[in-house]
Amino acid sequence: MGNKxxxxxxxxxxxxxxxxxxxxxxxxxxxxxxxxxxxxxxxxETLESKVEGVESxxxxxxxxxxxxxxRIDDLKxxxxxxxxKTNIYVGRKSQKSKPRIKEIQTCLKNAxxxxxxxxxIKGNNTKKAxxxxxxxxxxxxxGIVGAKTWEALSKYEEGAAQAPGRAEEGATK
Numbered sequence: 001m002g003n004k005x006x007x008x009x010x011x012x013x014x015x016x017x018x019x020x021x022x023x024x025x026x027x028x029x030x031x032x033x034x035x036x037x038x039x040x041x042x043x044x045e046t047l048e049s050k051v052e053g054v055e056s057x058x059x060x061x062x063x064x065x066x067x068x069x070x071r072i073d074d075l076k077x078x079x080x081x082x083x084x085k086t087n088i089y090v091g092r093k094s095q096k097s098k099p100r101i102k103e104i105q106t107c108l109k110n111a112x113x114x115x116x117x118x119x120x121i122k123g124n125n126t127k128k129a130x131x132x133x134x135x136x137x138x139x140x141x142x143g144i145v146g147a148k149t150w151e152a153l154s155k156y157e158e159g160a161a162q163a164p165g166r167a168e169e170g171a172t173k
Contacts, residue, residue: 110156
């Protein structure tokens with residue numbers, strides 16, 4: 001029986017030690033470890049979600065930037081193309097606008113080819129005066145103020161010069 005008592009005593013001792021170890025915290029180490037790992041996993045998932053959101057925003061910004069660049073290129077291309085057909089052009093700017101037509105009328109008046117009102121309206125008198133100015137200056141008389149016509153006509157912007165032979169003849173009405 002001595003052996004049985006020793007085994008029983010040993011079993012009790014192991015049980016008591018196990019109980020003491022459990023109470024002292026050694027048994028909770030795996031539990032705490034699992035909680036920490038779970039918390040870390042949760043934080044990683046949160047960060048991954050935020051990264052995906054940032055990447056999505058970055059993608060949207062890059063797409064918008066690309067579209068904006070394309071719109072700018074389109075506007076540049078349109079600005080370089082000639083405007084709608086008109087029969088009065090000033091230099092490289094092919095826009096039909098009142099300041100440009102007024103400028104043409106002023107030059108024509110200063111050159112002695114136009115006596116009408118400087119109103120910015122491209123009427124028959126303005127067209128006729130452009131053609132007469134072109135003929136008098138050895139240019140193609142098409143009524144279009146292109147680069148060559150404007151080069152000759154722009155000399156009269158200040159009103160100081162007179163076209164040869166027009167001052168004496170009288171201006172077109």
